Every structure is written in C-alpha cells, then in structure tokens.
Amino acid sequence: MPLAAPVPTIGQHALLVFLLQVAFLLLLALVLGRLATRFRLPAVAGELSAGVLVGPSLLQPLLPGFSHWLLPQRADQMNLLDAVGQLGVLLLVGVTGAEMNFALVRRRGLTAAKVSAAGLLLPLGLGIATGFLLPGSFVPAGTTPTVFALFLGVAMCVSALPVIAKTLLDMKLLHRDIGQLILSAGVVDDVVGWFLLSVVSAMATVGLTAGVVATSVLYPVGVVLFAAVIGRPLVRAALRWAGHSESAMPTVATVVVLVLFSAAATQAMHLEAIFGAFVCGVLIATSGVLDPVKLEPLRTLVLAALAPLFFATAGLRMDLTALARPAVLGAAVAVLAVAVAGKFGGAFIGARLSRLNRWEALALGAGMNSRGVVEVIVAMTGLRLGVLNTETYTIVVLVAIVTSLMAPPILRYAMAHVEETAGTRLGMDPPTAAAQGTPDRGPDAVRTFEHRGDA
Structure with a gap:
C-alpha cells in the first residue's frame, strides 16, 4: 500500500x-x-x-x-x-476566570444581585427590541431576525470587569465598599454574559427551533453541572500534581491544556469555545490549590502579547467608512443610546432599589456600563458565526469603545460626591477589613487587572 x-x-x-x-x-x-x-x-x-x-x-x-x-x-x-x-x-478568558474572586459576591450578597439583575435584564430587553427594529439590511443573509435580535441583546447586556477594575485601582477605590460592590456585580454579569452568549451562539449555529432552544439552554447547564461534579476534582488533581514542582512551567502547561481541552469540548457541543475556557477558569479559581505566583508567566504572555494581538485583529474587521452612510450612522447612534440607557439605567435602578444614594447609584451605573474587552469578544464571535455583518460588527465594537471611555470620567465625577464614610451606609454586610481601608491582597479578580492595566 x-x-x-x-x-x-x-x-x-x-x-x-x-x-x-x-x-x-x-x-x-x-x-x-x-x-x-x-x-x-x-x-x-x-x-x-x-x-x-x-x-x-x-x-x-x-x-x-x-x-x-x-x-x-x-x-x-x-x-x-x-x-x-x-x-x-481563549487563554485571556481562561486566565480572567482563574482570577475571579467569588467571595466578593458572597460578601455583597443581595445588593450585588439586585444591581446585576437590573443591569442585565433591562439592556437585554432593550437590545432585543432594537434588534427587531433595525432595518433588514443590518441582518446578514442566512441569519433569522430572531437570532440577530437575541445576539444584539446579549451584546448590550454584558459588562467589562477589567476596564472598571483598573479605573477603581487607579482611583484607590478597590478597598471601598462601593468599589467592591461594582466588582462583585461585575463578576455576576460576566458569568451570566458568557452563559447567554453560549446559548445564543448555539442557536445561531444549529438553527432556531423549539428543540434547539431547549438544548441550547440545557447544554450549558449540563456543562456547568458536569464541571461542578466531575470537572472540579479533576482540575484540582491536575493542579496539585503540577504544583509539586518548584518551577512554574508544569503549572502553566497544565492550565493551558485544561483551558484548551475545555474550550474544545464546548466547541464540539456547538457551544462557544470561550464558554468552556471561562468555565475552566472558574474551576481553576475555585480549586483552592493554585499558587497564583506560578500562573504569572502565562498571565504575562497573554496580557502583554496575545491579548493585544487579538484586539488588533478585531480592529481589522472594523470599517469606519461605513459610518459615512446616514443609515449606518443613525443605527450606530441608536444602538449606542440603547446600550447606555439600558445598562446605565438598569444598574442605577438596581442600586436605588438597594437603598443606595444617587451618587453611589451613578458610580455603579458608570462601572457596569463599561463594555470593553467582553463586548469585543462578543462582536468577534458574532462576526465569525455570521450573525453580524461588517456594519453591525463596527457598531457593536464602537459601543464597546465609547462606553469604556465614558466610564472613568463619570465614575470620578460620581465618587467625588460620595462621602468617605459611604461604605457604612450601603446597607450591606458589616464593614470588613477591606472596607476599613486595608486592601484585599488575596488572589482575587484584581490581580489580572493590576498587571493588564486595561483589558
């Protein structure tokens, strides 16, 4: 032969x-x-x-x-x-998941849940409605208006935890209750956002029928349950084995292998690969055996080289000349207005329902309104799946950029009016060491942003 x-x-x-x-x-x-x-x-x-x-x-x-x-x-x-x-x-999402601190969510409890829920539901609903109202020329051929509208809704409801975390770090607000509340609500937003993106992506890949809708929801739930029951002990055992070496190389290699295998598993299920990478990152974060110092070489490589290269390639797909057409420019302004009103307004309402004052609510709205990294990833996913065309992709990335640029000045303005003792009036848990002015030095979500500085 x-x-x-x-x-x-x-x-x-x-x-x-x-x-x-x-x-x-x-x-x-x-x-x-x-x-x-x-x-x-x-x-x-x-x-x-x-x-x-x-x-x-x-x-x-x-x-x-x-x-x-x-x-x-x-x-x-x-x-x-x-x-x-x-x-x-994929490695950026995995590392970000590995840096999350879910203890923040537990400490902030009901207040974080209210802010996050309102900040998710309102922009999601407005985004879906906007998707149905946009002219058919913005919907790529082969994509149903329903899938397009759902995808736009998901794009409108996500937040970019890295951008606001860096701003909080620069403003020395990470140790304040208001800063920790923004971070904890952002963690919830990230988790739900990746879940929704995976569901809508599955609908876009397989089609939109009652059976597909059911499996699109059940598959991610199944992935999470499998990860919690079987994946966690496997990840813990792998990291414990890698951690026996004094060198960081086995730990870095193990994390990369785990993230890529998890991404491949969800991709094979017609879910998004980044969903698997994020779930794996969360398992790594909650394993309790990872030495954060040994993850530093991977974090440095991803945040210094691979992530900037990804964002540069994302910018290649933008065509700003399309904004010269009145229809595209009008749609961009409308989508941006809906994105800001939905996310900012939702977080503001959630904060007010939690009995925060208007300046604290304004700070939360500014923080949650920042889209940054996450929305760029969502937009690239939509372009790859054929849910977005060049015009709609450009619009969504513009929303990511503009809202990220809006967040720091508005947050600075709001915090200038928040009293130094506001943390004792937030209606949350009793003041912790962090709230009393001692920065949290644990392996939390901030570590990534301290090194990345922007993402």
Missing part, C-alpha cells in the same frame, strides 16, 4: 507575510495601547485602533497596494492570523 503524500507545509511567502502581520500589528497595538494609557484611557482602545489603522478604514483606501500585500484578502492567509487571535482570546 503506497504511503500517503505528506501534507505540504506553509509556503515561504505565506510564512513571511504572517510573521510581518503579527510583528506589525503587535507593535502598533503596544504603542497605541501605551499612548492610550498616558491619556488615562483603557489600553484596549489603542489596541483596537491598531487594527483600524491598517484595515479598510484607513490603510486600504490610502495605500491599497501595500494593504493588499500585508493583508491579502485570502482565507488561508487571514486564517493564520485568526488562529493566533483565537488562541489569545
């Missing part, structure tokens, strides 16, 4: 272009990200701008020859860049 011919390796020119793409995008992302932080803006805004500059918004119309050479519109070439970006986002 003749041997099968070997699979051809990547061509010399394709490899050259790929290496230059990665180097060029990463350099621009790092430079523009640092520039953004100098102006006290989230670095993700600069990193997204790197892709925008070399994409169809600027480089393509100005230098079409160079743009075509560097970013040839061929699936085989662009898929190489996409693969690196997908690896980066």
Whole structure:
C-alpha cells in the first residue's frame, strides 16, 4: 500500500507575510495601547485602533497596494492570523476566570444581585427590541431576525470587569465598599454574559427551533453541572500534581491544556469555545490549590502579547467608512443610546432599589456600563458565526469603545460626591477589613487587572 503524500507545509511567502502581520500589528497595538494609557484611557482602545489603522478604514483606501500585500484578502492567509487571535482570546478568558474572586459576591450578597439583575435584564430587553427594529439590511443573509435580535441583546447586556477594575485601582477605590460592590456585580454579569452568549451562539449555529432552544439552554447547564461534579476534582488533581514542582512551567502547561481541552469540548457541543475556557477558569479559581505566583508567566504572555494581538485583529474587521452612510450612522447612534440607557439605567435602578444614594447609584451605573474587552469578544464571535455583518460588527465594537471611555470620567465625577464614610451606609454586610481601608491582597479578580492595566 503506497504511503500517503505528506501534507505540504506553509509556503515561504505565506510564512513571511504572517510573521510581518503579527510583528506589525503587535507593535502598533503596544504603542497605541501605551499612548492610550498616558491619556488615562483603557489600553484596549489603542489596541483596537491598531487594527483600524491598517484595515479598510484607513490603510486600504490610502495605500491599497501595500494593504493588499500585508493583508491579502485570502482565507488561508487571514486564517493564520485568526488562529493566533483565537488562541489569545481563549487563554485571556481562561486566565480572567482563574482570577475571579467569588467571595466578593458572597460578601455583597443581595445588593450585588439586585444591581446585576437590573443591569442585565433591562439592556437585554432593550437590545432585543432594537434588534427587531433595525432595518433588514443590518441582518446578514442566512441569519433569522430572531437570532440577530437575541445576539444584539446579549451584546448590550454584558459588562467589562477589567476596564472598571483598573479605573477603581487607579482611583484607590478597590478597598471601598462601593468599589467592591461594582466588582462583585461585575463578576455576576460576566458569568451570566458568557452563559447567554453560549446559548445564543448555539442557536445561531444549529438553527432556531423549539428543540434547539431547549438544548441550547440545557447544554450549558449540563456543562456547568458536569464541571461542578466531575470537572472540579479533576482540575484540582491536575493542579496539585503540577504544583509539586518548584518551577512554574508544569503549572502553566497544565492550565493551558485544561483551558484548551475545555474550550474544545464546548466547541464540539456547538457551544462557544470561550464558554468552556471561562468555565475552566472558574474551576481553576475555585480549586483552592493554585499558587497564583506560578500562573504569572502565562498571565504575562497573554496580557502583554496575545491579548493585544487579538484586539488588533478585531480592529481589522472594523470599517469606519461605513459610518459615512446616514443609515449606518443613525443605527450606530441608536444602538449606542440603547446600550447606555439600558445598562446605565438598569444598574442605577438596581442600586436605588438597594437603598443606595444617587451618587453611589451613578458610580455603579458608570462601572457596569463599561463594555470593553467582553463586548469585543462578543462582536468577534458574532462576526465569525455570521450573525453580524461588517456594519453591525463596527457598531457593536464602537459601543464597546465609547462606553469604556465614558466610564472613568463619570465614575470620578460620581465618587467625588460620595462621602468617605459611604461604605457604612450601603446597607450591606458589616464593614470588613477591606472596607476599613486595608486592601484585599488575596488572589482575587484584581490581580489580572493590576498587571493588564486595561483589558
């Protein structure tokens, strides 16, 4: 029996272009990200701008020859860049999940639940309604209006915990009850947001029938139950085995393997791979055996190189020239208004129902309104699944950028009016050591943001 011919390796020119793409995008992302932080803006805004500059918004119309050479519109070439970006986002989501502190949620209890619930339900409902009201030209061919509307609703209801955590860190508010309440509500938002994204993504992949809707909901529930009952002891055993080495390398390799296998499992179930990565990260966070110091090399690689590269590739898909068309510009303004009103208003109402004063409610609204990283990931998912076209993708990413830029100044303005003793009047648990001015130094969600500084 003749041997099968070997699979051809990547061509010399394709490899050259790929290496230059990665180097060029990463350099621009790092430079523009640092520039953004100098102006006290989230670095993700600069990193997204790197892709925008070399994409169809600027480089393509100005230098079409160079743009075509560097970013040839061929699936085989662009898929190489996409693969690196997908690896980066899966590890980013996994590391973020591993850094979450669910003790915050337990400490803030009912207040966090009210803020998070109102901040999820109102924008979700408004986003779905907006999706049905947008003209049919914004719905890609092959996507049902219902799936499109549901996806837009999910995009409107997510929050970006990293952006606001960095702002709280800069403002020295992490030790205050109001800061910890924002973080705890953000944790709940993240968990529910990834769950909803996985459900809607399954509907977009398989179709929209009663059976698909049922399985789209039951599969993520099954994944969570499996993770809690079987996955947790397996993850704990793997991390304990890796932790026997004094070197960080076994722990880093083990975490990467666990995250990727979990992502592959949910992808095989027609759920989103990032859902599996996030669930795995949560299992790692709750294992109780991980030494955070040994995760530092992976965190550094992801947050310093892979994440900026992912955001730069996300910016490549934005086409700001589309906003020159009145219909697209009008839709962008409408979606942004709905996103801000829904998320800001929902969190504000939840805070007021919890008997917080208006300035504390304003601070919570500003924090929860920030979309940042999470919305960019949602938008990239929608584009990959064909739920969003270039115009709607550009609009959703714009919402992520604008709301992230809005959060810091509004939060600073609100906190300037919050009394230093406000933490004792929040109607929450008795003051903890953190509320009394001692920063929480435990392995919580803030660790990622201290190192990332922006995400």
